[in-house]
Amino acid sequence: MSDQYITNGETVYFHVGVNDTSGSGNDGASALVDVRECGATGAAPPIASGTSAMLLSHANYPAGAYEVAVDTTTGYSADKTYAVFFSITADSQNPTGFVGRFHTTPVKSNPQTGSIVTVTGNVGGTVASVSGSVASVTGNIGGNVAGTVSAVSGSVASVTGNIGGNIAGTVSAVSGSVASVVGNVGGNIAGSVASVSGSVASVVGAVTLANSAHGGAAASITLADYTDFQGAGAGGVALTDTVEGAITLQELLRFLLARACGPASGGGSDRIVFEAPTGGTARITMRVDRNGNRSNITLNGS
Numbered sequence: 001m002s003d004q005y006i007t008n009g010e011t012v013y014f015h016v017g018v019n020d021t022s023g024s025g026n027d028g029a030s031a032l033v034d035v036r037e038c039g040a041t042g043a044a045p046p047i048a049s050g051t052s053a054m055l056l057s058h059a060n061y062p063a064g065a066y067e068v069a070v071d072t073t074t075g076y077s078a079d080k081t082y083a084v085f086f087s088i089t090a091d092s093q094n095p096t097g098f099v100g101r102f103h104t105t106p107v108k109s110n111p112q113t114g115s116i117v118t119v120t121g122n123v124g125g126t127v128a129s130v131s132g133s134v135a136s137v138t139g140n141i142g143g144n145v146a147g148t149v150s151a152v153s154g155s156v157a158s159v160t161g162n163i164g165g166n167i168a169g170t171v172s173a174v175s176g177s178v179a180s181v182v183g184n185v186g187g188n189i190a191g192s193v194a195s196v197s198g199s200v201a202s203v204v205g206a207v208t209l210a211n212s213a214h215g216g217a218a219a220s221i222t223l224a225d226y227t228d229f230q231g232a233g234a235g236g237v238a239l240t241d242t243v244e245g246a247i248t249l250q251e252l253l254r255f256l257l258a259r260a261c262g263p264a265s266g267g268g269s270d271r272i273v274f275e276a277p278t279g280g281t282a283r284i285t286m287r288v289d290r291n292g293n294r295s296n297i298t299l300n301g302s
Contacts, residue, residue, distance in 0.1 A: 004102040006103070012102045014070070014100040019064060021091045025065070027090075032051060035082050053068045078104050079106065084099050085097065085098055272286055273285050283299070284299060286298070
């Protein structure tokens with residue numbers, strides 16, 4: 001009879017045949033099972049005692065066939081050896097027999113490598129690592145996934161918490177809100193982004209606004225620093241680019257605004273001044289003779 005090796009918390013099974021005094025099978029009565037920790041003192045009580053023996057009553061089994069089940073969930077320790085004794089009343093006798101021995105090992109916490117064909121039920125506790133692929137996960141992963149997930153095929157209903165590393169490849173869709181992204185989004189974002197709260201450090205490539213080339217009436221962009229903004233509507237020209245000599249596009253707009261809408265002074269004299277619409281800043285100062293010829297022009301676009 002060989003010993004059995006189990007993980008602590010499992011149920012271990014033994015089988016017993018009962019005979020009467022003439023040697024014939026006998027179901028007997030009052031079957032009892034006692035489990036002893038090997039190496040304990042002779043006066044130590046059994047780890048478990050009771051009627052955990054089941055008579056196999058199907059017609060195909062002979063009389064006196066029993067199955068003994070020992071549940072090691074409670075009261076047993078890892079790295080121990082236990083002996084199982086069986087007693088029963090048969091033919092007015094009360095024989096006792098040794099039916100087997102088993103060894104308990106700790107609950108496995110080592111990484112599972114290779115292929116797990118099927119897991120039915122829940123995985124409780126911590127999975128240190130998974131090597132290879134997981135075909136599908138139905139339900140929720142309630143804790144954290146630390147490390148790198150090389151690829152996810154299919155849809156992830158929701159992620160609560162943070163993804164601490166990088167997402168490589170393509171994310172087909174994101175429903176709901178993403179609190180923050182640290183690092184770079186290396187590919188393209190296809191579809192619509194309802195809103196972005198906070199700052200985006202940089203965008204490489206084109207941003208196409210909804211409704212029209214410039215966003216239309218229902219879309220807008222608020223720029224905190226528009227110095228380096230380049231848009232399709234500007235033909236790729238930045239506001240700080242020069243358009244004539246050292247005059248920038250931004251300065252040109254200020255000059256045109258002053259000439260068309262700003263306060264003017266010096267009318268009827270040979271010195272005309274055009275100010276910014278807000279007043280106080282002379283944008284264009286010039287000399288004009290009686291024929292309308294202009295000279296000594298001073299520009300201030302700051």
